[in-house]
Amino acid sequence: MTVVEEARRTANGLRTASDSRLARFILAIGTIVVLILVFRLSTNFGVFPESWDVGLADPIDRARRWLISNQTSHWLYTVFLNPITDAIDWGIRRLESILKWFPWYSYPPITGVGLWWTRGRVAGVLGLASVSLIGIIDLWEESFATLALMGVSVLISMIIGIPLGIAAWRSDAVAKVVRPTLDAMQTMPGFVYLIPFVLLFGVGRVPALISTVIFALAPVVRLTEVGLRTVPQVTVEASEMFGATERQTLRLVRLPQARPAIFAGMNQTTMLAMSMVVIAAFIGAGGLGQVVLRAMQSIEVGKASEAGIAIVIMAIILDRFSTGIATADPGHDALALRWLAVAVTVVAVVGGLLGHNEFPESLNWQFAPYVDDATDWARYNLYDIGGSGIGTGPFSDFVTLRFVTPLRELLSSDIPWPAMIGIGVVLGLWARGIRLAVGIGAALFAIGFLGMWALSMDTLAQTIVAVAITLIIGVPVGIMTSHNDLLRTALKPVLDFFQTIPSFVLLVPVITLFHVGRIPGIIASVIYALPAAVHYTDLGLRRVPAEVHEAAESFGATRGQRLRRVEMPLAAPELMVAVNQVIMLILAMVVIAGLVGGGGLGLEAVRGLRRSDAVGRGFEAGIAIVLLASILDRLTRAIADRLRPPAAV
Amino acid sequence: MDTASETAQVRVEGVWKVFGRKPGEAREMAEAGATREEIQTATGSVVAVRDVTFHVDAGETFVVMGLSGSGKSTLIRCVSHLVAPTEGRVELCGTELTRADHATLRNLRRQKMAMVFQHFGLFPHRKVVDNVAYGLEVQGVDRQDRQDRARELLDTVGLEGWGDHYPQQLSGGMQQRVGLARALAVDPEVLFFDEPFSALDPLIRRDMQDELIDLQMKLQRTLVFITHDFAEALKLADRIAIMNDGAFVQVGTPVEILTSPADDYVRAFTQDAPVAKVLQACSLMRPLDGTDIDPGWPQVSSTTPLETALPHLLGSTSPVVVCDEDSTPVGLLHGDDVAGVISENRP
Ligand SMILES: Nc1ncnc2c1ncn2[C@@H]1O[C@H](COP(=O)(O)OP(=O)(O)O)[C@@H](O)[C@H]1O
Ligand SMILES: [Mg+2]
Numbered sequence: 001m002t003v004v005e006e007a008r009r010t011a012n013g014l015r016t017a018s019d020s021r022l023a024r025f026i027l028a029i030g031t032i033v034v035l036i037l038v039f040r041l042s043t044n045f046g047v048f049p050e051s052w053d054v055g056l057a058d059p060i061d062r063a064r065r066w067l068i069s070n071q072t073s074h075w076l077y078t079v080f081l082n083p084i085t086d087a088i089d090w091g092i093r094r095l096e097s098i099l100k101w102f103p104w105y106s107y108p109p110i111t112g113v114g115l116w117w118t119r120g121r122v123a124g125v126l127g128l129a130s131v132s133l134i135g136i137i138d139l140w141e142e143s144f145a146t147l148a149l150m151g152v153s154v155l156i157s158m159i160i161g162i163p164l165g166i167a168a169w170r171s172d173a174v175a176k177v178v179r180p181t182l183d184a185m186q187t188m189p190g191f192v193y194l195i196p197f198v199l200l201f202g203v204g205r206v207p208a209l210i211s212t213v214i215f216a217l218a219p220v221v222r223l224t225e226v227g228l229r230t231v232p233q234v235t236v237e238a239s240e241m242f243g244a245t246e247r248q249t250l251r252l253v254r255l256p257q258a259r260p261a262i263f264a265g266m267n268q269t270t271m272l273a274m275s276m277v278v279i280a281a282f283i284g285a286g287g288l289g290q291v292v293l294r295a296m297q298s299i300e301v302g303k304a305s306e307a308g309i310a311i312v313i314m315a316i317i318l319d320r321f322s323t324g325i326a327t328a329d330p331g332h333d334a335l336a337l338r339w340l341a342v343a344v345t346v347v348a349v350v351g352g353l354l355g356h357n358e359f360p361e362s363l364n365w366q367f368a369p370y371v372d373d374a375t376d377w378a379r380y381n382l383y384d385i386g387g388s389g390i391g392t393g394p395f396s397d398f399v400t401l402r403f404v405t406p407l408r409e410l411l412s413s414d415i416p417w418p419a420m421i422g423i424g425v426v427l428g429l430w431a432r433g434i435r436l437a438v439g440i441g442a443a444l445f446a447i448g449f450l451g452m453w454a455l456s457m458d459t460l461a462q463t464i465v466a467v468a469i470t471l472i473i474g475v476p477v478g479i480m481t482s483h484n485d486l487l488r489t490a491l492k493p494v495l496d497f498f499q500t501i502p503s504f505v506l507l508v509p510v511i512t513l514f515h516v517g518r519i520p521g522i523i524a525s526v527i528y529a530l531p532a533a534v535h536y537t538d539l540g541l542r543r544v545p546a547e548v549h550e551a552a553e554s555f556g557a558t559r560g561q562r563l564r565r566v567e568m569p570l571a572a573p574e575l576m577v578a579v580n581q582v583i584m585l586i587l588a589m590v591v592i593a594g595l596v597g598g599g600g601l602g603l604e605a606v607r608g609l610r611r612s613d614a615v616g617r618g619f620e621a622g623i624a625i626v627l628l629a630s631i632l633d634r635l636t637r638a639i640a641d642r643l644r645p646p647a648a649v
Numbered sequence: 650m651d652t653a654s655e656t657a658q659v660r661v662e663g664v665w666k667v668f669g670r671k672p673g674e675a676r677e678m679a680e681a682g683a684t685r686e687e688i689q690t691a692t693g694s695v696v697a698v699r700d701v702t703f704h705v706d707a708g709e710t711f712v713v714m715g716l717s718g719s720g721k722s723t724l725i726r727c728v729s730h731l732v733a734p735t736e737g738r739v740e741l742c743g744t745e746l747t748r749a750d751h752a753t754l755r756n757l758r759r760q761k762m763a764m765v766f767q768h769f770g771l772f773p774h775r776k777v778v779d780n781v782a783y784g785l786e787v788q789g790v791d792r793q794d795r796q797d798r799a800r801e802l803l804d805t806v807g808l809e810g811w812g813d814h815y816p817q818q819l820s821g822g823m824q825q826r827v828g829l830a831r832a833l834a835v836d837p838e839v840l841f842f843d844e845p846f847s848a849l850d851p852l853i854r855r856d857m858q859d860e861l862i863d864l865q866m867k868l869q870r871t872l873v874f875i876t877h878d879f880a881e882a883l884k885l886a887d888r889i890a891i892m893n894d895g896a897f898v899q900v901g902t903p904v905e906i907l908t909s910p911a912d913d914y915v916r917a918f919t920q921d922a923p924v925a926k927v928l929q930a931c932s933l934m935r936p937l938d939g940t941d942i943d944p945g946w947p948q949v950s951s952t953t954p955l956e957t958a959l960p961h962l963l964g965s966t967s968p969v970v971v972c973d974e975d976s977t978p979v980g981l982l983h984g985d986d987v988a989g990v991i992s993e994n995r996p
Contacts, residue, residue: 234770237731242784242835243759252786256774 028430035422036415048417048453056450056623057616064199064615071202085206088152092205096148103351104140104359108132109344111317117337118324127320130313135359137366139288139310146277146287146314149205153212153273158266161217165224165265166250175225182218187633188626189588190215190276191602194283194609195622203609208285212276219268227261228254263326270322274315275502279592282609288314292505296596301375301512302368308508312501319500375512382513396519403465404518412457417448420457424631431638440635443627452601452624459590459600459628462518466525466586471579474530478537478578479563488538495531503528503589507596521593521602529585533578540574541567576640583632591625601625657704657740658839658871659711659728664701664737666723666895669694672735685894697723698734699895707838710865710872714882714918715892721875722767722843724892728873729764729841730754742838759788763832764841767848769824771816777827778803778812784835795834802830806860822853829861833868842874846881858884879918883907883927891915904932908990924991925956933987934971934980942978946970951979955987962987 071077108131116124134143168175193215197207231254239249255262281289288311295304330337383393411420421444428437447456481488498506506528510520544567552566568575594602601621608618667675675694678687688696697720705711715721727734730746739746742761746754763784771780778799779786785795803812806826816824825845832840846854858881865872876882882889883903890900891914899911907924910916931951947961948970961969962984969982 232770234766234768235772238764238766238770238772238831239783239787240731241729241758241762241764241841242787243755243757244787245755248787252783253772257772259774 024430028426031426032423035426036419038419048448050451052449053451054449056620059616060199060619061613061616064612067200068202068612081201085201088206088209089204091152092148092209095151096144099144099148099151100357101352102348103354103356104135105356106344106348106351107135109340110348113337113340113344114321115317115324116333116340117330118328119320121333123320123324127317130317134310134313136363137306137310137368138359138361138364139291139307140359142286142288142291142307143310143314146289146311149209149212149277149280149285149287150270150273150314150318153209153216153277154266154270156209156213157216157220157269157273160213161220161265161269162224162262164217165221165262166228168221169225169228178221178225182222184630185214186218187584187629189591189629190272191279191282191588191591191605192622192625193276194280195605195615195619198283198609199615199619203284205285208277208280208283211283212273212280215276216269216273219272220262220265223261223265223268224258227258227265230261231257260326263322267319267322270318271315271500274311274318275504278311278502278504281504282595282606289504292508293595296507296511299511299516300368300372301508302366302371304508305371305512306366306368308505311505315500315502316497371512378513379515392513396514396517399465399519399522400517404461404522407464408458408461411461412454417453421445424635427635428638431635431642436634436638440631443631447624447627450620450624452604452620455599455601455604455621456624456628459587459602459625462522462590462593462598462600463525463583463587463632466522466529466590467579467583469522470526470529470533470582470586473526474533474582475537475575475578477530478534479541481534482538482541491534495534498527499531503585504592506589507593511596516597518593518598520596521590521598524593525586525589528589529582532581532585536574536578536581537571540571540578543574544570572643573640576636576643580633580636580640583636584629587625587629587632601628656706658707658742659705659873660738660740661704661728662702662738662740664698664724664727664739665696665735666698666720666727666732667694667696667735676736679895696895698727701737701892701895701897703890703897703900705839705871705873707871708869709887710874710885711888711890712874712876712882712886713890713892714876714879717877719892720895721877721892725764725841725843725873725875729758729762759784759835761837762839762841763835763837764843765825765828765832765845767844769816769821769828769848771824771827771831773815773817775815776812777808777814777816777819780816780827781812781830781834783831788835799830799834802834803827805833805864806830820853821849822857825849825857829864833864837870839871839873842872844875844877847877854881861885879922880927883922891918904928925959926954928955928990929953930955930958930969930971930982931980933990934982935986936980937978940981942970943967948972948976948978949982950974955990958982959987 071082108128111131112124112128114124115127134140164178168178190211193211194207197211201207201210235253235257236249239253244252277285277287278289278292281287281293284290288307291307292304292311295301295307378392382391384391415423421441424440424444425437428440447453477491481491503524506524507520510524510527514520514523548566548570549562552562557565590598590600591602591605592598594600594604594606597603601624604614604621605618605625607614608616608621665672665676665679669675669692671692671694675688675692675696676699678691679696679699683691685696688694699720701724703711713721713724723732726732727737728739728741728746730739730749734747737747741757744753744757746757749757772783775783778796781799781802782790782795785798790798800809800812803809806829808823808826808830811819811823816827819827825848828845846857849857862885872885874882874885876885886903888900888902889906891898891906891911893914899906899915906915907919907922907928910919929951930949930953933955934951946967946969949958949961949972951971951973953971958969962982966984968984970978971980971982973979
């Protein structure tokens with residue numbers, strides 16, 4: 001076992017010349033190959049043995065049945081859970097009815113004025129038009145349901161998040177608990193949050209809201225803390241020197257200076273909440289997400305597109321508004337805006353008293369039929385263009401048969417499971433050390449014991465294929481944008497746009513072209529993760545100091561040499577961060593794609609949410625997703641750290 | 650080395666500051682004469698200030714001069730109690746800060762002291778006028794009064810009309826004027842300056858020094874001023890303390906320091922100092938002691954820099970007569986003395 005010894009020594013942090021680093025890498029790879037060969041030749045292990053399944057599903061199903069039958073009688077519910085449920089439900093209903101009290105025609109101008117104020121005239125006009133569009137395509141009611149859920153979620157997130165951020169800043173003890181918890185919470189695909197809350201609360205808006213709050217909480221807490229921590233010490237000292245009390249310093253000096261960071265946190269929280277509120281349709285949150293979900297299940301692409309567009313509109317408006325609010329500067333328009341705001345308010349109140357709240361049906365116009373036609377056309381004509389073997393069909397088959405299926409076979413049965421675990425352990429050892437190795441080993445065993453081995457390997461295979469495609473496209477684009485400011489400026493709005501879209505909605509355009517199966521999930525996740533790949537590659541390469549470029553150039557290096565020999569190695573840790581982000585985004589999406597026939601853990605989790613008799617399996621799948629996410633996250637982060645040059649002493 | 654004075658407004662006795670986990674051990678080593686590096690390698694603690702004692706009289710300008718890292722900022726932070734000294738006593742306006750509770754300290758800060766920072770420490774989210782009014786706001790002065798007072802002070806420092814800008818819209822020199830106005834707004838008895846002009850361009854630095862001297866003539870506050878610039882120290886100080894490795898090496902008036910540097914460390918500064926510019930006739934003159942004054946001897950006023958008096962002395966054996974403001978002779982300046990000081994500085 002000298003090999004493992006060697007690998008561990010490496011991992012313990014002996015960072016020396018790159019020669020020996022390469023040697024250790026080769027050693028690690030060698031170990032992996034040996035592991036696979038030994039297990040393949042000497043045993044007939046394949047898939048993780050079914051008899052080792054600990055059968056967590058049954059007790060969970062039993063617990064679920066118990067909970068359902070005790071919902072009205074047990075103290076846990078009567079004293080504790082039901083009051084929470086009722087209060088939250090009341091809040092959502094209340095907000096919804098307030099929102100609906102105002103007349104329909106007040107919303108486009110309210111949005112218009114709001115966006116004009118925060119973002120300028122063009123944004124105002126676009127806002128006005130796009131809100132009208134939501135009404136025109138007859139999604140007014142559903143939008144209000146979503147908006148009310150969003151409003152309450154974001155409000156609760158702020159009420160919890162900002163004080164929690166302050167507490168984490170004030171006390172290291174709190175920070176020590178909060179920070180890793182948030183880290184862990186952010187690595188998990190949002191989707192899995194739904195499972196435990198369904199178990200506890202059943203389906204409906206309340207579990208949707210709770211899981212949304214938990215999913216969306218992290219940024220506002222983190223950025224409140226960061227904002228407070230980065231307040232320049234000298235301003236705090238200045239305040240103290242004037243005899244300010246702690247509280248005065250916090251209120252007058254620290255919080256105002258942390259404001260931009262807190263606002264950034266609120267924006268991110270809002271966007272996360274938006275994507276979660278949509279996904280929460282899986283557990284009966286209603287609203288626009290529900291429309292998308294139903295339409296997708298019955299493959300009514302047109303209907304799904306309409307709802308998808310409404311969601312995108314809402315997301316973009318919320319994003320623009322919440323990023324603009326911190327820096328709003330209406331300038332010359334201030335006076336006009338003030339009068340407009342007064343006028344709109346008057347109209348809103350008067351109209352509300354008159355009760356004009358339904359969006360008039362006479363204004364309705366649906367574009368769903370056209371999308372359906374286009375989809376049919378695409379399916380018929382693009383599937384296999386002119387019988388040439390080029391088209392979406394052959395493409396799907398090609399990727400599925402050449403990459404996804406073989407890789408799945410390879411991971412789930414061709415490589416014996418003990419060898420898979422061995423690979424994980426060796427990688428962990430190489431990347432960080434014994435603790436990570438043990439963690440990875442334990443997590444992989446746990447996946448096996450849950451009876452989720454084959455499904456996890458399926459999900460892993462899809463993830464790997466999607467990550468590969470994303471990096472093959474994203475990294476070169478990132479390299480190009482890092483050298484070309486013009487391209488970067490041109491691409492930025494496109495990338496921003498794709499990042500604003502709630503993940504779930506991305507599936508809609510993809511299924512118009514690729515129907516259901518594993519491919520739409522993979523494509524949607526590639527689209528979802530591409531912006532991150534481009535962004536982090538660009539960022540990593542731009543961090544390379546100008547002097548280094550010049551030094552390389554002065555030695556007469558060509559552009560290619562510079563990129564390979566100087567820039568890429570220096571940007572390597574950042575690129576690994578890109579890989580980490582891409583993997584996490586893709587995993588989250590691949591899981592959701594279970595809905596459109598993506599298979600793997602996602603499908604199992606989706607079933608668990610939708611059928612009460614499958615909650616146990618769904619729960620197991622959820623845990624497996626969490627374990628898989630943690631393994632991939634820790635491993636890629638450890639590798640990123642490893643690639644970082646030793647810190648200066 | 651320091652005789653406590655009755656009128657002292659700031660009194661510092663045996664102050665130590667050790668950063669790190671083993672202050673006791675570090676102190677013992679320091680008392681045994683170990684340098685800061687040696688102590689840091691041995692204990693991991695940094696002795697930033699070691700056994701500093703001094704006092705500052707009311708209306709006096711006391712300058713602490715030392716190279717960067719010598720512990721000046723830490724010392725002034727101990728005196729203003731932004732950090733607690735590891736050991737020693739600090740007394741300000743008759744109150745012992747080292748024993749005061751939070752409320753006493755806070756009240757003392759509100760009423761008696763103020764500080765001007767090297768990097769200004771202005772609040773970027775507040776307008777200039779609200780920056781200046783901050784100390785009053787903390788004291789609970791109502792809005793109109795504090796704004797009026799703030800604008801008054803902006804006029805004093807030459808920033809009338811800039812109140813509604815944000816600090817970052819101003820140049821460095823103007824920002825430090827805001828810092829000064831903010832400190833003066835609370836009408837403090839003691840003002841602390843931590844290298845206030847170090848971040849400024851040389852020309853602006855000179856202007857600010859001149860203005861500070863003017864202001865001090867009018868206001869007569871007690872100033873504790875930190876700098877790493879020996880010329881600045883000579884220009885502003887009534888008394889200078891030279892600091893090295895956390896300890897005071899020498900305390901004295903500019904002339905004392907220039908004419909009798911305590912050791913090579915101090916001498917290194919005085920060598921490069923523009924002695925002939927800084928020293929004035931009055932600081933090197935000998936008393937008249939009934940000498941008969943020859944009407945042919947040249948006359949200079951007592952505030953004349955040596956530089957200007959020098960031509961009168963060159964190539965002549967007779968002294969120069971030093972007169973006060975009313976042209977009454979007060980002393981005699983001898984060529985030998987001047988030559989002595991200048992050559993002392995350039996061996
Ligand atoms: N908060 C601190 N913790 C540890 N060491 C400090 C701290 N503040 C200052 N020091 C150390 O104390 C020494 C004196 O620093 P400082 O008082 O800032 O010097 P100066 O103002 O003369 O440049 C330096 O070696 C510095 O590194
Ligand atoms: Mg300093």
